[in-house]
Amino acid sequence: MDAVLNPYAPGAGLRPPELAGREPERQMFGVMLDRLEAGRSNQGIMLTGLRGVGKTVLLEELRATAETRGWVTAFIEAAGSQPFRLLASQALTRSLPSVSSRHRSSARLKRALSVFKAFSLKASPDGSLSMGIDVDAVVGRGDSGDLELDLSELLADLGEAAAELGAGVLLAIDELQALPKADVTALAGAAHQADRLGLPTAVVGAGLPNLPRVLTEAKSYAERLFAYRRIGALDEAAASEALSRPTEGLGVAWLPGALNRAVSASAGYPFFLQAFGKHIWDHAPGPDAITLDDADAGAGRRSTRARRGLLRFSLGTRHACATVLPRSHGRRRRRPRRHSRGGRPTWPPSSRRGPAPRSVDQEGPHLLAQVGHGGVQRPRHGRLHQ
Numbered sequence: 306m307d308a309v310l311n312p313y314a315p316g317a318g319l320r321p322p323e324l325a326g327r328e329p330e331r332q333m334f335g336v337m338l339d340r341l342e343a344g345r346s347n348q349g350i351m352l353t354g355l356r357g358v359g360k361t362v363l364l365e366e367l368r369a370t371a372e373t374r375g376w377v378t379a380f381i382e383a384a385g386s387q388p389f390r391l392l393a394s395q396a397l398t399r400s401l402p403s404v405s406s407r408h409r410s411s412a413r414l415k416r417a418l419s420v421f422k423a424f425s426l427k428a429s430p431d432g433s434l435s436m437g438i439d440v441d442a443v444v445g446r447g448d449s450g451d452l453e454l455d456l457s458e459l460l461a462d463l464g465e466a467a468a469e470l471g472a473g474v475l476l477a478i479d480e481l482q483a484l485p486k487a488d489v490t491a492l493a494g495a496a497h498q499a500d501r502l503g504l505p506t507a508v509v510g511a512g513l514p515n516l517p518r519v520l521t522e523a524k525s526y527a528e529r530l531f532a533y534r535r536i537g538a539l540d541e542a543a544a545s546e547a548l549s550r551p552t553e554g555l556g557v558a559w560l561p562g563a564l565n566r567a568v569s570a571s572a573g574y575p576f577f578l579q580a581f582g583k584h585i586w587d588h589a590p591g592p593d594a595i596t597l598d599d600a601d602a603g604a605g606r607r608s609t610r611a612r613r614g615l616l617r618f619s620l621g622t623r624h625a626c627a628t629v630l631p632r633s634h635g636r637r638r639r640r641p642r643r644h645s646r647g648g649r650p651t652w653p654p655s656s657r658r659g660p661a662p663r664s665v666d667q668e669g670p671h672l673l674a675q676v677g678h679g680g681v682q683r684p685r686h687g688r689l690h691q
């Protein structure tokens with residue numbers, strides 16, 4: 306069918322045509338905003354999961370929800386060794402001008418903007434980061450150079466200003482596990498401090514499954530500071546919606562067998578749903594239905610190349626070339642009984658290590674399903690243990 310009209314969006318952080326499922330997380334987030342606006346404290350939320358499960362798009366969705374409620378929001382993507390002060394300054398510079406133009410008369414907000422300017426000048430002394438913020442920097446607040454202290458002061462002042470306007474402040478931080486350790490420590494400390502002041506400020510993050518450990522190693526109380534939500538595959542109903550809703554408006558129907566085929570080939574993993582959806586659409590003759598044959602051709606065993614590409618995306622290049630080792634592989638067995646003559650083991654060495662390893666490429670999304678459910682250990686040194 307017409308590739309130009311293809312509605313699916315495989316990629317990293319690309320908003321899907323239908324953001325399916327994730328109701329519990331959206332609801333949890335809504336309750337958090339309500340509580341903070343009402344002056345009650347609430348834990349921040351940390352979304353964790355493998356690549357391709359939809360953490361970034363969900364985090365961005367949550368941020369947008371807060372923004373429509375008038376909150377000051379910043380979407381910060383941790384990358385490489387970029388310092389948090391720089392990333393946060395860039396993100397807040399994108400959102401603060403529109404808030405300040407909506408509330409010109411608020412003296413509190415003006416004061417908070419001066420603290421933000423001082424905070425950002427520490428990251429970029431030439432002022433290029435806070436160009437759109439038309440106030441003078443204060444001296445002695447947000448500018449000590451100690452990130453934990455400065456961020457606490459900034460969140461306190463922005464939080465007070467936002468509270469006066471009936472809203473709050475949200476920092477949404479993606480790939481949080483990639484921040485330098487000192488910055489994670491400072492961030493957790495500042496979030497804790499803001500929580501104690503009872504102001505409507507929230508830190509919501511997303512990261513790989515090691516994020517809880519990274520946070521706890523940075524500050525031991527981080528375990529209790531945040532509510533952790535594991536993001537994984539969508540259930541069958543949500544996965545079907547992710548595929549079928551986007552084509553409804555285009556007058557194309559998925560025939561029931563076809564939908565089941567694509568859902569089961571993807572094992573409900575959001576990235577695979579988008580990738581298979583796109584592949585199937587492009588190869589289906591149409592014009593108004595996707596049949597079981599189309600789904601088989603697009604998501605079946607024949608599309609090994611596509612599957613290899615997908616695994617590379619999901620596990621990273623190194624792990625896509627990895628070998629899947631069966632559960633028994635490499636485990637020590639009971640010491641072999643020895644023959645009385647010659648002292649040789651009773652079974653040949655080749656069978657000592659269990660069944661032969663299989664390639665990751667043969668596994669597809671179902672391997673990810675096992676990784677996601679803890680059936681396969683974390684990828685390490687190019688080998689995956691089942």
Ligand SMILES: Nc1ncnc2c1ncn2[C@@H]1O[C@H](COP(=O)(O)OP(=O)(O)O)[C@@H](O)[C@H]1O
Binds near residue numbers: 322354
């Ligand atoms: N809830 C969802 N429903 C349908 N597709 C989704 C959903 N969440 C994510 N996707 C798709 O999955 C892919 C990966 O999403 P992304 O947010 O980048 O994952 P992660 O941040 O966990 O690596 C994208 O192509 C996105 O459009």
Ligand SMILES: [Mg+2]
Binds near residue numbers: 317318360361479
């Ligand atoms: Mg992501």
